[in-house]
Amino acid sequence: MKKLATITGLALALAALALLVSFIGTGQKKTICRSMKVIIDYNGSEPLILEEELAGYIKAGFDSLPGKKISDIDLMKLETSVNSVDCIRKADVFSSLQGDIVVRAEQRKPLIRVINNSGQSFIIDTEGWLMAHRPDHPVRLPVATGFIAGKYQKEVRLHAFSDYAHSEICDTNDLEVIYHLAIEIASDSFLAAQIDQIFMNRKKEIEFIPKLGRHIIDFGDAADMKDKLRKLKTFYMHGLPDAGWNKYGRISVKFKNQVVCTKK
Numbered sequence: 544m545k546k547l548a549t550i551t552g553l554a555l556a557l558a559a560l561a562l563l564v565s566f567i568g569t570g571q572k573k574t575i576c577r578s579m580k581v582i583i584d585y586n587g588s589e590p591l592i593l594e595e596e597l598a599g600y601i602k603a604g605f606d607s608l609p610g611k612k613i614s615d616i617d618l619m620k621l622e623t624s625v626n627s628v629d630c631i632r633k634a635d636v637f638s639s640l641q642g643d644i645v646v647r648a649e650q651r652k653p654l655i656r657v658i659n660n661s662g663q664s665f666i667i668d669t670e671g672w673l674m675a676h677r678p679d680h681p682v683r684l685p686v687a688t689g690f691i692a693g694k695y696q697k698e699v700r701l702h703a704f705s706d707y708a709h710s711e712i713c714d715t716n717d718l719e720v721i722y723h724l725a726i727e728i729a730s731d732s733f734l735a736a737q738i739d740q741i742f743m744n745r746k747k748e749i750e751f752i753p754k755l756g757r758h759i760i761d762f763g764d765a766a767d768m769k770d771k772l773r774k775l776k777t778f779y780m781h782g783l784p785d786a787g788w789n790k791y792g793r794i795s796v797k798f799k800n801q802v803v804c805t806k807k
Contacts, residue, residue, distance in 0.1 A: 574613045577642040584649045589682040591630040591650060591666075591674065600628065601646065613638045621646075629674045629697055655725040655741075656684045657691060657718065665695035667722050669729075673699045685725065685735075689743035689750075693718035717743060720765045724749065727772055734776055748797070757789050757807075763797025771796045778802045 581598045583590070602608075604624055608616060622636035625646060634648040651668040656676060658664050664676040666684070673695050693716055701722045724741060728734045738760075740752040751760035762771060775796045782802065783794075792807040 574638070574640075574642045576608050576611050576613055576616060576638070576644055579608050579644040579646065581646045582648070584647075586650060586652050588650060588652050589680070591653065591677060591680050591682065592628065593680075597625070597628070597631075597646070597648065601625065608644055613642065613644075616644065618644070627698075629672070630668075632668075632670075653682055653684055654729060655721065656682075656686050657721060658686065658688045659691045659694055660689070661694065663694050667701065667718070667725065669726070671701035671722055673697070673701075673718075685728070685739060685741065687721045687725070687741040687743070689741075690745050690747070691717045691721065691743050717747070720747075720749075723765065723768065727768060731772070731776065733780070734772060737779060756783070758791050759793050761793060761795035761797050763795075767799070774802060 579598060579601065581594045581601070583592070583594050583597065601621065601624065605616075605621060616638075618636050618638065621644075622634055625631060625634040625636065625648060628634075630651050632649045632651045634646060636644065636646050638644055651670070651672060651674060653666045653674070654669045656664065656666050666674040666676055666682075668674060675695060675697075701719045721741060721743070728738050737753050737755065738751050739754040742750040742752060744750060748764055749762035751762055753760065760775065762775075775794075778794070778796070790806060791804040793805040795803040795805075
């Protein structure tokens with residue numbers, strides 16, 4: 544008897560819930576959109592797009608939303624449109640019971656700015672996605688310049704470091720070499736504070752231009768990347784302070800198990 548009462552109570556609760564959902568759904572079909580709210584999580588980075596700019600982008604692609612029935616607004620299409628913006632990592636679009644269209648977006652984290660061999664400027668984010676560089680939204684980033692082949696293309700993602708065997712790193716394209724280097728440098732707070740610019744020469748070898756000291760760092764190709772960066776950090780921390788930051792014109796870590804310095 545007790546079990547029957549429990550089952551009956553559960554059935555009544557489910558029926559009441561279904562009735563409530565049906566009531567809310569019916570009410571929402573009649574609800575008029577009163578406003579659109581755009582909220583962007585910048586993940587601690589400088590803005591690449593402002594909330595009002597994203598709102599303007601949405602308004603340009605869709606007719607005026609306020610005043611329309613919520614049921615007449617294609618929220619899925621709106622969400623897909625917002626997710627197509629290259630600096631947006633993820634976006635969710637939903638409506639509130641009060642009639643607000645809410646757009647919650649997360650911005651990608653910029654990693655490095657690239658100026659390729661054609662003078663085109665764009666940004667690579669921490670997950671390898673390419674983003675257009677917007678001059679009206681300057682961000683403080685390390686810069687990669689020189690004879691870099693590869694251009695900005697929307698919806699292009701570079702391969703992660705783990706996708707390659709160690710011996711294959713040198714055979715990746717220029718942008719992937721820059722991306723891998725930038726990831727490794729950014730993961731070390733000391734190196735990130737020291738290295739300001741990455742330059743790729745005609746031979747596809749890398750040179751660093753540091754923030755401190757008047758010297759160039761010859762890094763060589765992308766082989767043994769982690770070992771070279773570790774060697775450079777050790778030299779910066781223990782060798783260079785004794786010799787003096789401006790004593791050498793070039794510092795090379797391209798050769799195995801050695802650091803070669805050339806005086807000015």
